[in-house]
Amino acid sequence: MKFDKFFALAKEKGLSEAQIQASKSKSTSIGLFHHEIDSYSINDTQSIVACGVVNGKFGICRTEKMGKDTFEFLINGIIDSARVNEKNEKAELFKGSEKYHKKNLYAKELGEIDIQKKIEMIRQVENDLYAYDKRITEVDDVEYEESESLSEFYNSYGLKLKEHSNYFAIVASAVAKQGEEVKTNGDVFFGSDLSKFDEKAFVKGIGDDLVSKFGGVQCPSGKYPTVLKNEIFSPLIAYFLGSTSSDEVQRQSSFLAGKLHQKIASSKLTISEKPLQKNFFFSYFDDEGVATMPKDIVKKGVLNTYLYNRETAKKDGVETTGNGVWAGNKIGIGFCNIVVKGSKHTFEEMIAPIKEGVYITEIEGLGTGMNSQSGDFSCQAQGYMIRDGKLAEPLNLITLSGNLLKMLNDIKGFDNRMKLMISSTTCADVLIKQMSIGGK
Amino acid sequence: MISKGLAIKVLNEALATGGDYAEIYLEDTDAGSVLLENGKVETAGRRNVFGAGIRILLKTASVYGYTSDISEKSLLALAHGLAARFTGTRLFTVHSIEKQHVKVVNKIDDHIKDVAIEDKIALLRECYNAANAVDKRVVRIQDAFTDDYKQIEIFSAEGEIGKQFENTEERGRLVMIAMATENGKVETSFSGPGRFAGWSWFKNTIDYKAKAADTAKKAIMMLTAAECPSGRFPVVITNGWGGVIFHEACGHSLEATATAKKLSVFSDSIGKQIANTIVSAYDDGTMPNEWGSNNIDSEGNPTQKNQLIKDGICVGFLVDKFNGRRLGMEANGVSRRQSYRFEPTSRMSNTYIAPGKDKAEDIVKDTKLGIYVANFGGGSVNPVTGEFNFSASEAYIIRDGKICEPVRGCTLIGSGKEVLMNIDRVADDVGLGQGMCGSASGSIPVNVGQPTIRIKEITVGGRGGKLQ
Numbered sequence: 001m002k003f004d005k006f007f008a009l010a011k012e013k014g015l016s017e018a019q020i021q022a023s024k025s026k027s028t029s030i031g032l033f034h035h036e037i038d039s040y041s042i043n044d045t046q047s048i049v050a051c052g053v054v055n056g057k058f059g060i061c062r063t064e065k066m067g068k069d070t071f072e073f074l075i076n077g078i079i080d081s082a083r084v085n086e087k088n089e090k091a092e093l094f095k096g097s098e099k100y101h102k103k104n105l106y107a108k109e110l111g112e113i114d115i116q117k118k119i120e121m122i123r124q125v126e127n128d129l130y131a132y133d134k135r136i137t138e139v140d141d142v143e144y145e146e147s148e149s150l151s152e153f154y155n156s157y158g159l160k161l162k163e164h165s166n167y168f169a170i171v172a173s174a175v176a177k178q179g180e181e182v183k184t185n186g187d188v189f190f191g192s193d194l195s196k197f198d199e200k201a202f203v204k205g206i207g208d209d210l211v212s213k214f215g216g217v218q219c220p221s222g223k224y225p226t227v228l229k230n231e232i233f234s235p236l237i238a239y240f241l242g243s244t245s246s247d248e249v250q251r252q253s254s255f256l257a258g259k260l261h262q263k264i265a266s267s268k269l270t271i272s273e274k275p276l277q278k279n280f281f282f283s284y285f286d287d288e289g290v291a292t293m294p295k296d297i298v299k300k301g302v303l304n305t306y307l308y309n310r311e312t313a314k315k316d317g318v319e320t321t322g323n324g325v326w327a328g329n330k331i332g333i334g335f336c337n338i339v340v341k342g343s344k345h346t347f348e349e350m351i352a353p354i355k356e357g358v359y360i361t362e363i364e365g366l367g368t369g370m371n372s373q374s375g376d377f378s379c380q381a382q383g384y385m386i387r388d389g390k391l392a393e394p395l396n397l398i399t400l401s402g403n404l405l406k407m408l409n410d411i412k413g414f415d416n417r418m419k420l421m422i423s424s425t426t427c428a429d430v431l432i433k434q435m436s437i438g439g440k
Numbered sequence: 441m442i443s444k445g446l447a448i449k450v451l452n453e454a455l456a457t458g459g460d461y462a463e464i465y466l467e468d469t470d471a472g473s474v475l476l477e478n479g480k481v482e483t484a485g486r487r488n489v490f491g492a493g494i495r496i497l498l499k500t501a502s503v504y505g506y507t508s509d510i511s512e513k514s515l516l517a518l519a520h521g522l523a524a525r526f527t528g529t530r531l532f533t534v535h536s537i538e539k540q541h542v543k544v545v546n547k548i549d550d551h552i553k554d555v556a557i558e559d560k561i562a563l564l565r566e567c568y569n570a571a572n573a574v575d576k577r578v579v580r581i582q583d584a585f586t587d588d589y590k591q592i593e594i595f596s597a598e599g600e601i602g603k604q605f606e607n608t609e610e611r612g613r614l615v616m617i618a619m620a621t622e623n624g625k626v627e628t629s630f631s632g633p634g635r636f637a638g639w640s641w642f643k644n645t646i647d648y649k650a651k652a653a654d655t656a657k658k659a660i661m662m663l664t665a666a667e668c669p670s671g672r673f674p675v676v677i678t679n680g681w682g683g684v685i686f687h688e689a690c691g692h693s694l695e696a697t698a699t700a701k702k703l704s705v706f707s708d709s710i711g712k713q714i715a716n717t718i719v720s721a722y723d724d725g726t727m728p729n730e731w732g733s734n735n736i737d738s739e740g741n742p743t744q745k746n747q748l749i750k751d752g753i754c755v756g757f758l759v760d761k762f763n764g765r766r767l768g769m770e771a772n773g774v775s776r777r778q779s780y781r782f783e784p785t786s787r788m789s790n791t792y793i794a795p796g797k798d799k800a801e802d803i804v805k806d807t808k809l810g811i812y813v814a815n816f817g818g819g820s821v822n823p824v825t826g827e828f829n830f831s832a833s834e835a836y837i838i839r840d841g842k843i844c845e846p847v848r849g850c851t852l853i854g855s856g857k858e859v860l861m862n863i864d865r866v867a868d869d870v871g872l873g874q875g876m877c878g879s880a881s882g883s884i885p886v887n888v889g890q891p892t893i894r895i896k897e898i899t900v901g902g903r904g905g906k907l908q
Contacts, residue, residue, distance in 0.1 A: 033701065040503040040525045041783065042518070045491060047508065060483070064508040065468070065490035077486045084474070084557055086481040140703050140824065175703065175824055182705065184824045218899070221670040221906070251477075251580055253619060255626070329473060329485035365829035368818035369851050373619060373626040378668075378851040378901050380829030397827060399670060399851050399901020438670030438851070438901030 003154050006071045010052055010156065013075050017093040018052035019155040020074075021287070027147035030119055032126050032139075037119070039143075049326065050074040051093075052156075054082035058091035060329050081329070094310060096159045097291035101276050101284050105165040107192040110146065118144045122170060124199055129174045132207035135214075138175040141186065145169045159289050167192050167280045169422075174206055178214045185210035188422055192280060209361070212384075216396025218439035219385060225357035226400070226435040227350065227386065230417055232360050234425040237271065237340060239370055239377070240404050244297055244305075245333035246312035248372075255375045255405055259303050265408035267301040270341040275322070281336045281424040288324040288331055295321060307333050335424075342414040342428030350415040350431050352389040358437055359384045359391060360400055375404035381437075399438035407432055441466040441492075444537045444604065446512055447595040450494065451534045451602055453519035458528020459496035461761070462519075463596040465738065466492045466510060467780040470553060473586040474560055479568040481561055489590075493780040494518050498526050500765050504783035537595060537602040542736055545743065546729045550638035552587040552612045560585045563614075563643060567652035571618050574656035577663065580619035583652070585642075587612040594740045605740040611636050611731065611885060613874070616652050620659035627662035627848070630817075630833065631655040634874040634885060637729045658815075658834055661846055668835060668850035668902025674810035675852060676803055676838060676865075676894045681816055681873025683888035685895075686721060686793050688819040688828040689856040690714075694748050694756075695774075696763035696786040697880055698823035705826030705856055709754040715860035717752040718796055725773055725789035731874040732791075732887040737775040738784035744773040748791075749860075760786040778882025785881045792889030796866025800892035803865045805841040809907065811850065811900055812836045812843045818875065826856035837907070851901040859895055867892035 003020050010018035024046045031039035048070070051060040061077025063070060085091075126142045148166040153159065173186025187206050189197055228236070248254040256264065275283050275292035283292055288310055296304050308316070309324030309331050325334025343350075351359070360383040369379040378401040385392040410433035420426045442450075447464055454462035469489035475482045491508040492515060503522045507514050564583040571581045590609040595602055613634030620627050631651050635641050642648065677685055690706070698704035706714060715721075725743030727733050734743050739761050748756050759767060760775035763786055776787040804812065812835065819830025832850040836843045872889035900907075 036501065037525065038501050042505040042521050043507065045506065045508040060485045062485070063488040063490070065488050066509065073488070080557070081485045084481050084484050084561060138703060140701065182825050184822060252621065253580060329483035365820050365831060365851065369831040371628070373628055376849050378831065378849045380827070380851065380853040397853055397855070397899060399853055399899065401849060401901055401903045436670065436903040438899060440672060
């Protein structure tokens with residue numbers, strides 16, 4: 001789609017500045033159940049988010065309907081939106097960064113691999129999961145997904161940016177039964193290079209974790225040294241990073257307000273954002289067109305920076321950190337490619353000194369169990385007891401409660417099992433001095 | 441949105457390789473939202489959701505695709521691509537399409553889409569003023585109004601004569617969030633009344649100023665709350681939004697999405713006792729103008745009142761067309777989806793535990809030591825194991841039959857099978873609460889509901905040590 005007419009019409013209708021972001025997405029997914037293809041989906045969509053400035057006020061409009069009236073609809077929507085906007089700050093769009101670190105993320109080879117080969121890959125996963133342990137009674141989900149997206153950014157200052165990427169994901173989950181007990185477990189592998197998918201390791205990971213859940217008990221309620229699996233620590237870190245948003249800080253809604261450059265966590269904790277790291281989450285410009293940049297957000301326990309967009313940066317008299325991301329009808333704060341520094345120790349070495357503790361491998365309900373303003377949280381959990389430095393009986397239907405800041409202050413160490421999660425966080429397992437466990 | 445002639449072409453393209461059912465779901469949604477931050481308009485905007493989803497079924501296999509381009513070329517290409525997954529020969533050709541009568545259960549005279557944004561802002565400003573007057577410790581107030589005007593057209597065929605359905609969904613929601621702080625403590629409170637209704641319900645029927653003030657008062661009250669104790673206790677759960685416990689503990693596990701593949705904890709439960717005999721429950725998409733109601737479902741079936749549990753016995757599932765094939769059961773008007781981007785499946789609408797004979801105050805009076813949950817943040821469930829969790833946003837300790845001090849950070853967990861049997865008291869005060877339910881076919885509006893109930897014992901998680 002050509003956007004010259006959009007900018008011409010925007011000018012004609014009185015917009016002093018205008019911006020348009022157009023996204024195109026194509027995806028395919030195939031699911032098996034009982035060795036047959038039971039779901040297959042192909043999708044092809046496009047959408048536009050447009051914004052602009054009218055009389056110093058910001059306005060926005062979105063559409064998925066492409067036609068001769070699209071630009072008029074968008075511009076009228078921007079004008080209506082700006083008309084009622086009561087923000088005091090004068091809105092202005094971005095003229096452009098000095099340098100952008102563009103990389104090619106589109107893996108041409110992925111799309112060229114025959115679909116039958118991809119189907120065979122998930123057939124193998126399904127067959128191997130059924131064969132892995134006789135207690136595995138169902139493979140309730142095994143899917144291959146492939147997606148390609150093209151995102152274009154233009155504004156009335158002549159800024160033109162483009163990102164083109166693709167990826168695949170293999171998702172599987174299985175059900176196992178032992179007597180009356182029913183357990184489930186699943187995993188997802190994603191990337192843009194199919195040759196990196198280690199099918200045997202993927203199946204083994206799901207199978208081993210699944211059958212080891214049988215015989216789960218509730219431990220007595222109390223406070224225990226707690227090891228959080230990397231997959232559990234990752235969403236907790238994401239909530240913590242939500243509080244590094246300068247927008248939340250400026251509205252006094254963050255527990256990190258007033259704590260910049262202070263020690264807020266254990267000196268073992270270093271959290272970095274690496275948006276230019278080449279993987280699926282790579283992004284070289286934010287939703288304002290600002291070039292992204294690597295940064296240490298927490299370094300050895302000290303809060304190094306808040307995350308800024310242009311508006312919040314202006315309020316604090318600093319430069320934007322390139323973290324402007326659409327949040328509904330405004331530019332909010334987002335992040336990608338977060339890396340939490342691990343250590344050289346193995347998991348076994350990390351838990352060896354624990355006389356009695358818990359190892360949490362799964363949590364549920366964090367979305368509703370988290371108070372983002374205070375950092376207090378409580379959620380359903382499962383895992384294992386740790387006794388005399390070794391994993392012991394499985395735990396089921398327990399609760400994990402804590403406070404984010406207290407938890408980060410109580411970090412005693414990490415192991416070396418660094419994993420890149422679909423949440424875009426890379427982190428290892430972590431040992432926390434003490435957390436509240438609810439059980440019997 | 442497309443002509444009958446084009447619909448016939450697309451359906452026939454979809455059915456070319458032996459599919460026994462094909463469907464085109466077209467959507468044109470105009471959605472608006474306005475947000476006030478401490479009484480000032482922070483953002484306002486409109487969004488158009490537009491496109492088509494095509495589904496082909498062949499026995500127990502389904503293919504689904506969607507596109508935001510509803511031109512003839514695009515729809516035929518999509519239908520062709522989907523049909524290529526089947527390798528059979530055509531079973532029938534669609535010759536004509538008959539438009540079906542859709543009974544309008546949810547009548548609306550004053551469409552929200554016709555209300556000037558200034559009127560919505562004025563109402564939100566009144567909400568802000570009411571909340572702001574409560575207490576100086578309320579430091580952040582967010583008031584938002586969102587509305588959807590969704591026009592749907594469905595063409596489907598499982599024989600030579602296809603069907604056409606037209607439906608309009610209109611919903612509005614008022615969202616009020618208050619944040620209070622004191623001595624480093626921060627608490628937020630939320631209220632979100634919503635309805636498949638016109639503007640007058642918001643403007644004239646609900647007492648929005650009282651709700652806004654109440655939201656602020658709850659945030660203030662929670663500032664004094666101690667940490668919730670942990671362990672296993674009796675828990676009394678309030679009516680209305682408290683019904684999220686039934687939604688998570690049982691409702692999802694009764695959806696055919698889970699039961700058809702025998703993956704649900706309740707897969708083979710019809711005719712069996714799954715709850716205490718004092719528990720009966722329904723899912724009713726026909727309640728006029730309720731948040732989870734609709735005139736028809738995503739397949740064109742009229743919505744229904746479906747009984748799920750009768751006196752503790754499981755008597756029904758929520759069944760969509762596709763999963764009904766595995767179950768050998770007829771669809772019962774529960775196929776739902778967020779938008780054309782989602783393949784429809786069985787989902788809840790307005791789900792509630794039926795009234796019992798107890799009085800709410802007697803249930804509290806008869807509880808010596810336990811927890812009273814007055815409001816929930818939400819929850820989730822694994823339908824295969826039936827294990828669920830939900831977080832209380834407002835809870836109190838019950839001592840000697842009286843509701844006493846508030847507690848915060850309270851999570852309830854359990855398994856659906858266990859908790860339904862452990863409901864030992866059911867009051868007569870059924871109420872409904874509005875929420876958004878996220879599952880296989882996206883995020884959809886649902887009502888949860890129940891009278892005040894007591895669970896004689898359930899695991900409670902918190903950081904407050906033992907209950908004393």
